[in-house]
């Protein structure tokens with residue numbers, strides 16, 4: 361279990377993590393979500409004791425990570441897949457890590473096979489694709505067979521087969537009773553990966569709940585309407601409290617009124633409709649709405 365309490369990190373005048381409190385439970389995959397610059401990496405680095413918090417605490421199974429004598433056997437982490445010595449082979453890289461943590465060479469061979477890099481074990485990492493580096497980083501995280509695993513943007517650079525493999529791996533690790541925390545800036549990536557979510561923006565907690573709860577809370581309906589009487593309908597809907605946006609193809613996207621009410625209003629006023637179709641907002645859209653306020657750099661310039 362990972363527990364953060366009022367965790368805070370400032371870099372000069374930038375507050376990267378702002379009194380953040382959350383709990384990550386074992387046995388489920390937890391997605392750590394936030395737009396670019398939200399403070400995910402800073403938080404993970406504090407969990408691992410690589411950065412010192414300016415305030416608050418974070419513990420892994422009740423202790424600050426630095427106090428755990430077992431290192432890689434307790435927490436495995438993939439932070440930056442590029443942070444490896446390109447001149448080394450995959451096997452040499454993992455063997456050095458294993459030696460530093462009292463782990464066997466046999467374990468190196470096992471994890472190389474587990475991540476699908478057995479055939480590339482003797483190749484220099486400098487020639488690896490990003491996807492292969494991600495696999496190597498995951499192998500390093502698994503090396504000590506730890507009960508707690510952290511992955512920072514592990515799906516970056518993976519092809520669809522790789523993404524499916526990683527999702528299955530995370531699910532199996534969680535099913536074994538491990539604590540698995542996976543960061544991403546894309547809700548779409550987490551939709552099929554995580555059961556629990558911790559959503560942050562500008563270093564602050566926005567939501568901590570199950571994916572199902574998040575979906576139920578944030579799904580908003582929009583209705584697409586087409587009419588050959590465009591002079592009447594938009595005003596009618598706006599007067600009834602809806603927000604109406606005209607699309608490039610001439611249709612209207614209406615939010616704030618259910619489809620049946622729109623149909624009734626049109627009928628009552630003799631407006632012909634050629635289309636009336638409700639659409640649930642995707643989780644990605646809901647996430648974007650929820651975090652819109654906290655996006656550090658939005659299109660159109662920094663805020």
Ligand SMILES: Nc1ncnc2c1ncn2[C@@H]1O[C@H](COP(=O)(O)OP(=O)(O)OP(=O)(O)O)[C@@H](O)[C@H]1O
Pocket residue numbers: 371374375376394395396397398399400401402403545656
């Ligand atoms: N070493 C540092 N020195 C100064 N500012 C930093 C440093 N590390 C991070 N920051 C700033 O802290 C904020 C949070 O960054 P962080 O990398 O933790 O976010 P993130 O959610 O991981 O973002 P991304 O998805 O872009 O990796 C950003 O404003 C970033 O510019």
